[in-house]
Amino acid sequence: MSEAPKQSYSEKQKVHIFDNEFLPHIDSMYNFAYRLTFDEDDAKDLVQDTYLKAYRFIESFRQGTNAKAWLFRILKNSFINDFRKKSKQPAKVDYQEVEIYYNSDDVDESITTDLRVETVQHMMGDEVTNALNALAVDFRTVIILCDLEGFTYEEMAKILDIPIGTVRSRLHRARNLLKDKLKSYAESRGFK
Amino acid sequence: MKESCEHAAECLKKLRLILDGEVSEDEQQEFLKKIESCLPCFRFYNLELAIKDSLVKAVPSKKVPQQLIDDIKSKINEAV
Ligand SMILES: [Zn+2]
Numbered sequence: 001m002s003e004a005p006k007q008s009y010s011e012k013q014k015v016h017i018f019d020n021e022f023l024p025h026i027d028s029m030y031n032f033a034y035r036l037t038f039d040e041d042d043a044k045d046l047v048q049d050t051y052l053k054a055y056r057f058i059e060s061f062r063q064g065t066n067a068k069a070w071l072f073r074i075l076k077n078s079f080i081n082d083f084r085k086k087s088k089q090p091a092k093v094d095y096q097e098v099e100i101y102y103n104s105d106d107v108d109e110s111i112t113t114d115l116r117v118e119t120v121q122h123m124m125g126d127e128v129t130n131a132l133n134a135l136a137v138d139f140r141t142v143i144i145l146c147d148l149e150g151f152t153y154e155e156m157a158k159i160l161d162i163p164i165g166t167v168r169s170r171l172h173r174a175r176n177l178l179k180d181k182l183k184s185y186a187e188s189r190g191f192k
Numbered sequence: 193m194k195e196s197c198e199h200a201a202e203c204l205k206k207l208r209l210i211l212d213g214e215v216s217e218d219e220q221q222e223f224l225k226k227i228e229s230c231l232p233c234f235r236f237y238n239l240e241l242a243i244k245d246s247l248v249k250a251v252p253s254k255k256v257p258q259q260l261i262d263d264i265k266s267k268i269n270e271a272v
Binding site: 026027030051056090147171 | 201205208209212213214221223235238239240242243244245246247248249250251252253255256257260261263264267
């Protein structure tokens with residue numbers, strides 16, 4: 001993606017790419033930023049930052065290739081490198097720790113089996129959103145990218161700079177965790 | 193119909209790949225046929241599908257404020 005040989009664009013071409021290939025994704029970018037930060041102002045800052053960077057580094061982007069994945073990657077890096085550091089709020093869970101635990105393939109997984117389809121279907125939007133938001137950011141991210149933005153594993157690997165195998169296992173753990181959260185919500189409401 | 197599945201954990205991994213569109217059409221057909229006779233996996237499949245659906249429905253999509261687009265554009269014009 002960013003390893004593509006540098007392109008050379010005229011000012012006019014740059015504006016054309018920006019308007020036609022970058023800007024159409026701005027709503028998705030904003031939603032992604034908001035789901036990472038939970039704050040409208042922070043989301044706006046992150047999006048603005050991302051678009052200014054995208055323009056500055058536009059010659060690393062080859063016209064007609066996957067702009068959305070390219071932009072998401074910049075946003076995710078800005079979030080990790082700039083935003084998360086500045087933010088006083090500590091990460092809820094130390095990711096490293098979680099990753100080591102959840103990525104070992106021989107972990108004996110407990111799989112939530114007793115959650116019913118009807119229960120899920122009758123859940124309030126808020127409960128589902130809360131369950132998603134309660135996940136550590138790296139788990140939340142893979143679910144957002146896959147289920148809400150429809151990226152393929154290959155695209156996610158590029159966005160997140162991790163191997164496809166890690167995408168697969170992280171997503172798998174994330175879904176197990178999400179299911180557990182949904183199950184506790186259901187139980188707290190007296191559903192089975 | 194099998195009441196229990198001896199490879200439930202593996203089946204779950206596989207059916208998630210299927211729901212994510214990450215396996216070939218053939219492989220998908222073959223697996224779906226198999227789980228028709230495996231009750232726990234069939235349930236899992238429907239549950240996973242329902243969760244995926246509920247996410248899409250539940251998580252609201254916002255539209256970016258026009259002001260932000262204008263700000264970004266004017267910052268870029270300044271820089272040019
Ligand atoms: Zn099975």
